[in-house]
Amino acid sequence: MKRCVHDALSRVIGGLEGTPAGFEAELMACARPEQGDLATNCALQLARHLRRNPREIAADIVGKLQSLRICDGHIASVEIAGPGFINFRFSTAYWHQALDALLAAGEGYGRSAAHAGARALVEFVSANPTGPLTVGHGRNAVLGDTIANLLEWTGFQVTREYYFNDAGRQMRVLGASVRGRYHETLADPDHVLAHMPKVAAHRAGYTTKCIGDADAPVTVASAFPDDGYLGTYITEIAAQLAEAHGADLLEAADERTFTQAAKQAIFADIESTLERLGIAMDRFFNEGSLYESGAVRQTLRDLCAKGVVYERDGAQWMKTSTLGKEKDTVLVKSTGEPTYRLPDMAYHRDKYERGYDVMIDIFGADHIATYPDVLRALRVLGYDTDRIRVVIYQFVSLMRAGAEVKMSTRMANYVTLDELIDDVGTDVTRYFFLMRSAQSHLEFDLDLAREASDKNPVFYLQYAHARICSILEKAREVGFSLDSETRLDLLIHEAELALIRTLVEFPDVITRTAAALEPHRLATWLRTAAEAFSRFYHSCRIIGEERPLATARMALAQGTRTVLKNGLDVLGLRAPDRM
RNA sequence: GUGCCCGUAGCUCAAUUGGAUAGAGCGUCUGACUACGGAUCAGAAGGCUGGGGGUUCGAGUCCUCCCGGGCACGCCA
Numbered sequence: 001m002k003r004c005v006h007d008a009l010s011r012v013i014g015g016l017e018g019t020p021a022g023f024e025a026e027l028m029a030c031a032r033p034e035q036g037d038l039a040t041n042c043a044l045q046l047a048r049h050l051r052r053n054p055r056e057i058a059a060d061i062v063g064k065l066q067s068l069r070i071c072d073g074h075i076a077s078v079e080i081a082g083p084g085f086i087n088f089r090f091s092t093a094y095w096h097q098a099l100d101a102l103l104a105a106g107e108g109y110g111r112s113a114a115h116a117g118a119r120a121l122v123e124f125v126s127a128n129p130t131g132p133l134t135v136g137h138g139r140n141a142v143l144g145d146t147i148a149n150l151l152e153w154t155g156f157q158v159t160r161e162y163y164f165n166d167a168g169r170q171m172r173v174l175g176a177s178v179r180g181r182y183h184e185t186l187a188d189p190d191h192v193l194a195h196m197p198k199v200a201a202h203r204a205g206y207t208t209k210c211i212g213d214a215d216a217p218v219t220v221a222s223a224f225p226d227d228g229y230l231g232t233y234i235t236e237i238a239a240q241l242a243e244a245h246g247a248d249l250l251e252a253a254d255e256r257t258f259t260q261a262a263k264q265a266i267f268a269d270i271e272s273t274l275e276r277l278g279i280a281m282d283r284f285f286n287e288g289s290l291y292e293s294g295a296v297r298q299t300l301r302d303l304c305a306k307g308v309v310y311e312r313d314g315a316q317w318m319k320t321s322t323l324g325k326e327k328d329t330v331l332v333k334s335t336g337e338p339t340y341r342l343p344d345m346a347y348h349r350d351k352y353e354r355g356y357d358v359m360i361d362i363f364g365a366d367h368i369a370t371y372p373d374v375l376r377a378l379r380v381l382g383y384d385t386d387r388i389r390v391v392i393y394q395f396v397s398l399m400r401a402g403a404e405v406k407m408s409t410r411m412a413n414y415v416t417l418d419e420l421i422d423d424v425g426t427d428v429t430r431y432f433f434l435m436r437s438a439q440s441h442l443e444f445d446l447d448l449a450r451e452a453s454d455k456n457p458v459f460y461l462q463y464a465h466a467r468i469c470s471i472l473e474k475a476r477e478v479g480f481s482l483d484s485e486t487r488l489d490l491l492i493h494e495a496e497l498a499l500i501r502t503l504v505e506f507p508d509v510i511t512r513t514a515a516a517l518e519p520h521r522l523a524t525w526l527r528t529a530a531e532a533f534s535r536f537y538h539s540c541r542i543i544g545e546e547r548p549l550a551t552a553r554m555a556l557a558q559g560t561r562t563v564l565k566n567g568l569d570v571l572g573l574r575a576p577d578r579m
Numbered sequence: 580g581u582g583c584c585c586g587u588a589g590c591u592c593a594a595u596u597g598g599a600u601a602g603a604g605c606g607u608c609u610g611a612c613u614a615c616g617g618a619u620c621a622g623a624a625g626g627c628u629g630g631g632g633g634u635u636c637g638a639g640u641c642c643u644c645c646c647g648g649g650c651a652c653g654c655c656a
Contacts, residue, residue, distance in 0.1 A: 029595065030599085031595095031599055031600085032599080032600080035599075039598090039599085041599095044598080044637080054636070083598090083599075083636065083637075085598080085599065128656070165656070168655090169656080170655085170656065313654080314654085315654050317654095325582095326652090334654060337654085339655085340655080340656050364650090365583085365584065365650045365651080366650060366651065367650095368582090368583050368651060369582065369583065369650085369651045369652060370651080370652090392583085392584075394584065394650080395649075397649085435593095435604095436593085437592085439585075440585070441585065441648085442591095443590095443591070457603095457604065459618060460618075463616080463618050463619085464619095467615090467618095470616055471616080472615095474615050474616095478615090505595095508595090512595070516596085520592095521593090521595085524592090524593060525595095527603075527604085528603085531603090534620065535620075535621095537615085537616095537619080537620085538611095538620050538621085541614075542615060544615080578616090579616090
């Protein structure tokens with residue numbers, strides 16, 4: 001419908017004297033239903049070019065449109081309003097047809113093939129395995145997964161990828177932390193292995209020390225690193241090692257065994273948390289593989305060949321100062337070890353070579369200043385960086401007892417994503433992260449979490465869905481059923497038409513939400529759909545009406561159910577038949 | 580100090596990307612069930628969109644300068 005109006009408008013506008021070449025009329029929904037269904041501001045925009053009064057231009061356009069008799073007569077009226085808007089109103093028959101199409105499409109309603117054949121990569125979470133996922137990672141995970149869903153709904157073939165680094169200093173510290181806790185575990189005189197001579201000898205030489213904040217010092221084994229990870233999960237991993245290996249690891253030459261065990265345990269934990277949220281990664285990409293394949297070295301060589309790398313103080317620098325940044329950037333430290341940026345560049349290069357049409361990165365606000373370096377390098381290497389889209393989300397601030405909780409994985413000062421899910425459930429967790437735009441700061445009061453979850457908007461959506469299921473079932477029990485005879489043209493009540501008008505927006509909402517990579521648009525829109533249904537429900541009955549009207553309304557309820565179900569699906573939320 | 584994000588109703592947030600009278604939820608107040616699910620619905624109150632200037636037919640949205648908050652500015656990742 002939009003296209004047909006647009007085509008007609010283009011023909012008329014093209015015929016006006018003074019229209020600039022390439023002028024495209026913009027069409028949008030009317031601000032208010034009483035104004036009409038579709039509006040264009042083209043007369044306002046043309047006023048400058050044509051040097052004429054906008055309302056006069058509008059009148060001219062409307063006159064010519066009427067002589068064309070556009071859109072199979074489905075335009076009920078065309079009016080000029082305000083400073084020169086042109087408002088189109090569709091016929092009721094058009095809305096009935098649109099509902100019919102919705103019902104025919106069913107669970108595919110809202111899907112489009114706009115990007116069929118194209119491949120997209122969504123990289124998200126990408127937390128290094130140093131601890132459990134926190135609430136902050138939750139926002140990343142849910143955003144990424146939902147954006148991936150949205151891309152699938154617009155036709156993309158999507159790969160969900162998790163990028164991680166299991167080497168380097170932080171992993172060594174992690175392993176050393178586990179080793180420290182392992183020593184502590186065996187130092188406990190109540191431990192089952194306490195009688196072993198080797199353990200007893202170890203206990204004799206066991207000493208502790210204090211680390212951490214001055215006002216909250218923690219006593220740990222002397223083998224525990226000063227900048228070690230203090231979370232209880234470290235102790236649990238250590239206990240498991242004590243169980244599996246007994247005292248055999250006391251003389252371990254380095255921390256690699258501990259690192260390896262920690263990595264495995266933590267990844268298992270991360271994956272199970274993601275699974276609880278309904279998230280399944282297609283691939284875990286190890287940064288280390290980029291070293292093994294030589295991709296990191298090759299990237300450095302290629303950047304050198306482009307003349308953007310130089311040496312100073314024994315380190316390799318990239319001339320980012322000539323590429324729109326204030327300072328230059330270190331790619332390889334004087335120790336010969338690359339900074340994380342270089343493998344990151346190699347990684348994105350790898351994505352290009354795998355042939356993705358669109359590559360999406362979900363990053364927290366802390367990456368805001370660093371990811372442009374990667375894009376700069378890629379541009380230098382000749383890649384089209386328009387294919388990369390970076391979604392930056394602001395951090396979640398957590399409130400507990402009226403005060404903000406400062407998060408630090410190392411200091412074990414955090415709220416895990418699992419705890420949040422335990423508290424409010426998966427649907428509330430997901431919806432909570434999706435209902436606001438990514439770039440707005442999000443405040444979450446843990447004390448109110450459970451209480452607030454009772455009135456969380458997600459229940460409003462699910463309730464509407466469950467109620468529709470119940471109504472349809474009841475209607476079938478009294479002998480009504482949907483069939484090809486259903487007369488949608490009986491739906492003329494204001495609440496019925498308002499509901500249809502809303503439902504039919506759904507495919508467009510999906511398209512726009514996907515294009516903007518902003519899931520909150522769908523989340524907030526779904527509420528308006530559920531509201532439109534509630535209004536309909538309160539003013540129009542099904543059971544008790546004559547069969548033709550009752551079945552027509554059943555069809556409308558069914559259509560609403562489809563839209564709610566599909567919308568909830570995209571957001572990764574359950575659409576329960578009963579609650 | 581420099582760069583990026585943000586500032587909208589008492590609170591938490593929207594606003595179709597520059598459109599018409601800035602909208603929802605929570606909270607507050609007033610109403611509605613002999614009813615297919617009341618986890619509902621109808622209505623009210625609540626706003627100088629942080630402040631000043633600018634751009635134009637038109638600004639919460641764009642440019643600029645202040646004020647306030649967040650994040651980042653390392654040969655850490």
